[in-house]
Amino acid sequence: MTVTERTRKLSRLGLLLALATAIHSLEALIPFSVGWFRFGFANIIGLATLYVFGFRDAFLLTAGRILLGGLISGQFGSPGFLLATAGGLSSIVTMECARQLSGERLSELGVSVIGAVTHNLAQLLVAYVMLVKNDSILLLAPVMILSAIGAGVVNGIAAKFLITRMRSSKF
Amino acid sequence: MFKYFKLGDYLLILSLGLLAIVLMILLPERIISSGNTVLIESRNKLVGRYSLNQDRIVTVDGPLGKAKVRIKRGSVAIISSPCPNQYCVNMGESRSSGSALVCVPNEIIVRVGGNESKELDAISR
Numbered sequence: 001m002t003v004t005e006r007t008r009k010l011s012r013l014g015l016l017l018a019l020a021t022a023i024h025s026l027e028a029l030i031p032f033s034v035g036w037f038r039f040g041f042a043n044i045i046g047l048a049t050l051y052v053f054g055f056r057d058a059f060l061l062t063a064g065r066i067l068l069g070g071l072i073s074g075q076f077g078s079p080g081f082l083l084a085t086a087g088g089l090s091s092i093v094t095m096e097c098a099r100q101l102s103g104e105r106l107s108e109l110g111v112s113v114i115g116a117v118t119h120n121l122a123q124l125l126v127a128y129v130m131l132v133k134n135d136s137i138l139l140l141a142p143v144m145i146l147s148a149i150g151a152g153v154v155n156g157i158a159a160k161f162l163i164t165r166m167r168s169s170k171f
Numbered sequence: 172m173f174k175y176f177k178l179g180d181y182l183l184i185l186s187l188g189l190l191a192i193v194l195m196i197l198l199p200e201r202i203i204s205s206g207n208t209v210l211i212e213s214r215n216k217l218v219g220r221y222s223l224n225q226d227r228i229v230t231v232d233g234p235l236g237k238a239k240v241r242i243k244r245g246s247v248a249i250i251s252s253p254c255p256n257q258y259c260v261n262m263g264e265s266r267s268s269g270s271a272l273v274c275v276p277n278e279i280i281v282r283v284g285g286n287e288s289k290e291l292d293a294i295s296r
Binding site: 102104105106107108109110113114117135136138139141142143145146149153156160 | 180184190191192194198199203
């Protein structure tokens with residue numbers, strides 16, 4: 001890798017991290033009547049980074065996005081931050097596994113859906129084990145899976161376009 | 172747009188959707204256990220503890236007068252009350268552990284008890 005290539009990669013990853021952090025923070029401002037439902041648009045960037053730059057960069061980008069987003073929104077260290085960390089990191093790891101194991105059988109759409117479902121279920125599990133400790137919240141699992149499918153499809157389609165653009169652009 | 176995505180994607184979405192629907196049907200029965208005892212409180216004092224499985228009608232004294240609580244086929248209901256709004260009567264039947272029927276004017280609370288750990292007592296955002 002030449003110096004130019006390395007510089008280009010660094011600047012692109014920096015831009016992606018900034019974008020992911022901005023999306024993450026702005027999404028926290030959307031007032032939803034159902035408090036636990038989020039689209040997780042920041043995952044579009046995570047998924048695109050995974051496909052374009054690989055697992056290591058995508059993992060670091062997701063961790064950085066959650067950390068910076070937490071600092072910006074004032075959620076750092078709160079239960080919400082704990083949930084975001086659990087969901088975000090387990091989701092990026094599972095998406096990498098799905099991408100490697102499925103070979104040609106899944107496209108970005110399927111990987112995105114798997115990531116979204118993992119994200120929600122990991123959050124639910126952490127909330128159950130560490131925060132709520134009440135069997136009743138497991139009743140949310142089906143609702144979480146269904147909303148994750150919806151969010152995963154939307155994000156997967158968006159990520160597909162972003163990946164195509166990123167691969168063909170010369171910036 | 173559809174040409175970008177693969178058969179595997181659609182199968183995955185379909186099977187996850189089915190899983191969610193199956194869980195939606197199966198989970199409530201396993202998690203929400205029906206209770207086994209009825210606890211009746213009047214003026215903040217426990218005035219009676221009954222089994223949910225024995226049918227009976229209990230008369231409870233409150234500040235306004237006598238209310239009737241009916242235990243029938245594993246569920247409990249307030250069937251008559253001297254209170255003006257009758258909200259407690261309109262709450263209908265209750266059978267799951269942790270639920271309660273409340274009459275505020277007459278200061279009567281009818282709780283369904285069961286496995287303590289399964290009572291709803293948390294708010295999550």
